[in-house]
Amino acid sequence: MNCKKEAVELMHKYLDGELQKEEERRLRDHLQACPSCQNHFHELKRSIVLIKDTGAISAPSNFTANVMANLPKEKKRRNFIRKLQRHPILTAAAIFFVLMFSSIFSAWNQDQQVTVSKQENLIIQDNTVIVPEDVTVDGDLVVRNGDLKVEGKIDGDITLINGNFVTDDPQNELNGENYRAYASGEVNEVNQVFEWMWYHTKNFVSDIFSFDSE
Amino acid sequence: METMIKKKIKEVKKGDQSAFEDIVSFYQNKVFHICYRMVGNAYEAEDIAQEAFIRAYTNISSFDERRKFSTWLYRIATNLTIDRIRKKKPDYYLDAEVKGTDGLDMYSQLAVDQALPEEEVESLELQSFIHREILALPPKYRSVIVLRYLDELALQEIAEVLDIPIGTVKTRIHRGREALRKRLRHV
Numbered sequence: 062m063n064c065k066k067e068a069v070e071l072m073h074k075y076l077d078g079e080l081q082k083e084e085e086r087r088l089r090d091h092l093q094a095c096p097s098c099q100n101h102f103h104e105l106k107r108s109i110v111l112i113k114d115t116g117a118i119s120a121p122s123n124f125t126a127n128v129m130a131n132l133p134k135e136k137k138r139r140n141f142i143r144k145l146q147r148h149p150i151l152t153a154a155a156i157f158f159v160l161m162f163s164s165i166f167s168a169w170n171q172d173q174q175v176t177v178s179k180q181e182n183l184i185i186q187d188n189t190v191i192v193p194e195d196v197t198v199d200g201d202l203v204v205r206n207g208d209l210k211v212e213g214k215i216d217g218d219i220t221l222i223n224g225n226f227v228t229d230d231p232q233n234e235l236n237g238e239n240y241r242a243y244a245s246g247e248v249n250e251v252n253q254v255f256e257w258m259w260y261h262t263k264n265f266v267s268d269i270f271s272f273d274s275e
Numbered sequence: 276m277e278t279m280i281k282k283k284i285k286e287v288k289k290g291d292q293s294a295f296e297d298i299v300s301f302y303q304n305k306v307f308h309i310c311y312r313m314v315g316n317a318y319e320a321e322d323i324a325q326e327a328f329i330r331a332y333t334n335i336s337s338f339d340e341r342r343k344f345s346t347w348l349y350r351i352a353t354n355l356t357i358d359r360i361r362k363k364k365p366d367y368y369l370d371a372e373v374k375g376t377d378g379l380d381m382y383s384q385l386a387v388d389q390a391l392p393e394e395e396v397e398s399l400e401l402q403s404f405i406h407r408e409i410l411a412l413p414p415k416y417r418s419v420i421v422l423r424y425l426d427e428l429a430l431q432e433i434a435e436v437l438d439i440p441i442g443t444v445k446t447r448i449h450r451g452r453e454a455l456r457k458r459l460r461h462v
Contacts (some may be wrong), residue, residue, distance in 0.1 A: 073449040077430060105452055108459040112409065112424045115402045120307035125300045128328045132292060174387055 064091075068098045072105060165258055178203040189227060220249040222260070276301075280344055299328050302345065305426060306352045313356040315410040323359055327352040333451035349426070349436045349437040353418055362412050401462070408458045423448055426460050 071088040074080045080088070092099050101196065121127075145152045177183060177190050178201065184191040189208040192198055196213035205222040280301065306327055330351050331338075338347055370459035378461035409417060422428045422436060430448075432443040 073445075073452065076452065077445060077448070101456070103425075104456045104460045108455040109424060111459055111462060112420065112455065115312075115405050115409075115425070117304065118311055120303040120324065121317075124303045124307065124321065124324070125296060127321075128299045128303075129292075129296055131325060131329055132295065132332050136378050139390045181400050222297075224414075261391065 064095060064098050069097070069101065072102050076109070165261065176205040177207070193260065218249065280342065283326065284335065284338065284340065284344060295332055304350055305345070306348060309352050309354050309421055309426060311405070311425060312409055312425055313353070313417060314359060315364040323355050325451050346432055346435050349366065350438070351421070353436055357414060395426065405459070408455065411458065412451060412454055416447050416454060417446040419444055420455065433442070
């Protein structure tokens with residue numbers, strides 16, 4: 062047997078645990094006859110024992126804690142999605158509110174034109190709706206995105222959305238309360254988005270009731 | 276144990292970060308050990324091992340649950356250590372034997388094996404000598420030797436961890452063993 066090649070090859074095969082019965086017998090026979098190979102084999106086995114003997118090393122005591130502290134934060138978005146999956150009713154409610162608020166906000170922001178409820182004899186001038194002195198408005202008056210100047214009379218409610226009451230006489234500045242003198246019904250002034258929402262809700266509710274009564 | 280780990284992995288995949296803690300504490304010693312034997316000092320080993328776990332966590336979705344988790348984890352760790360060794364100056368591990376760096380070596384050893392009984396100091400010296408001999412091996416032999424004899428992985432598993440054919444694993448182990456035999460014959 063060739064020591065350098067074949068025998069050493071068989072030794073490694075043995076160490077890998079892949080030696081066939083027949084090869085094992087040949088290696089054993091050779092080792093008994095060849096002291097240099099015996100020595101080689103012994104050195105190989107011994108170096109393996111030495112390596113294995115370096116002992117197991119354990120990680121530093123705070124290793125796990127350090128790893129956990131350095132993990133990326135659980136993705137907020139994923140967290141959020143998981144919560145959504147867990148509470149479908151809440152999700153539906155949330156979506157409903159988002160849609161509702163966004164439509165109200167956009168309606169508030171987009172509607173910039175002066176609109177006034179259908180009534181005759183009103184004058185619209187530079188974003189100001191004027192009720193002339195000799196006119197009596199029959200029914201409720203709604204002014205949107207414009208000021209209102211009342212000189213005549215209104216037989217109903219006044220609703221003023223995103224606008225002010227104006228008067229020619231700065232000394233006698235009028236507010237909603239004073240307008241009661243002119244109007245026979247309620248006076249509503251809506252200048253804020255939340256008021257606008259409240260106004261909508263109120264209208265919505267009263268619509269339902271009027272439907273019922275009809 | 277395997278089923279426990281599998282369960283934990285499922286939980287981590289679902290987004291439960293705390294389930295990962297058990298995985299870390301179960302594998303920390305093995306991973307740290309591989310890194311330590313590969314790079315040679317405890318600080319770097321800790322750094323790399325930590326990085327390996329963090330990568331395992333961030334890439335957990337790409338782990339195929341039909342396969343062995345340890346193989347996958349060791350693969351991340353060995354890739355990281357091999358990267359680290361490559362980035363270093365090529366003479367680094369030879370430097371490790373120079374007197375100037377000797378102190379650091381011993382110190383890092385002590386920091387790892389805490390509170391060693393004094394009678395074991397002698398064997399510690401032998402161990403640190405062998406440790407340096409392992410480190411003196413070229414990285415490609417070092418990795419197979421470490422996985423084979425320190426982590427006692429099967430040849431097939433080593434092939435999977437290192438992503439090389441099993442024939443290459445055998446050749447490298449043979450050469451690594453021969454190299455160590457020459458270095459350790461006079462011990």
